[in-house]
Amino acid sequence: MGRTSTAKEKLITSAIELIGNRSYNAVGVQELCDHSGVKKGSFYHFFPSKRDLTLEAIDAMWTKFKEQMLDPIFNSDIPAFEKLNVLINKSYEYQTSAKECTGCVTGCGIGNLALELSTQDEIIRQKIEQIFEEWAQYFEDMIVDAINEGTLSVDTDPRSTSQAILAYMEGVSLMGKTFNDPTMLSRLGEGMTQLCISKKKVALGDNM
């Protein structure tokens, strides 16, 4: 692990930071080169365009999010339905830290690009759609486990409920970014569990 990162990796890291903190169209190739300390010729050696760099940056963002956020939570041994609460707390901590570092709640880097670019770039839209499918699968598996553990009703539709949870998570991130208030994530987060609640076994009572 002693080697220094390559120019390509530096460009991807800069793209995640600069585009993530502002937007795709607000950041140009020159600024990406300046920020990463990579010459323009080197940029075009690795990437035909900013769009191609962005496609790799989206992959890198998603891999990091899975490795640091989703996998540790959803591969853990805690009861399935508790995992949403852990995700809410971690998301709150992440956005609190983003605000401490940059002054701003930066929201979801992937959701930001989804809204900025989905009507403009079909390849990027399809990539994010695929990522959202994979992301919702974590929730779907959790719901199936919760049904097997007896904490969710067998009537629960794992697929539509998983998409609803993802939609809500993205919406809460959007609210947190708009109000520049990370507590939106902790205060509204419980809605993620509520989206399953009408299908929860009545035996668990009204307060779950």
Next chain:
Amino acid sequence: MGRTSTAKEKLITSAIELIGNRSYNAVGVQELCDHSGVKKGSFYHFFPSKRDLTLEAIDAMWTKFKEQMLDPIFNSDIPAFEKLNVLINKSYEYQTSAKECTGCVTGCGIGNLALELSTQDEIIRQKIEQIFEEWAQYFEDMIVDAINEGTLSVDTDPRSTSQAILAYMEGVSLMGKTFNDPTMLSRLGEGMTQLCISKKKVALGDNM
């Protein structure tokens, strides 16, 4: 109403259409002038910058959304809690129509700008925060009415629930845009009512 619209109105209309279909940073002053048939000198007579035009375009978008969507639904005499279902259906129809016209689900014009610009422009962020407060107030009033009508429990917190509903509505729009699928709005829309459901009176049963 026989007069033709002024250059200023044409620029606002073009901004709503062009920025709404793509993004703020993807559209320049020249294109806004070309699209509206207004000369550049005239643009700068009305607006010091694209940002100033955008601030007025956001106001115009919000006014139109209230007049054509929120007011007719939330000022109607139907039972309070039914209003969310009407909103879901209207949103689905609107995004279906957007896709028929442009080939794309365009999502929420205000939410799009919220994610693109909130970290970059404090004045625009504050304007959208204020709009979201006003928007959530429609839901909050509906919840208070539903409590008075006996369809929601007195335990329901109107303010936090109204913010949760708005977050979910924005998240579902984001999913619809990302999947370029207006049926996301109809299929996931019922989650808006589920976000109130754990607080619904048990007497109403499990299927509301």
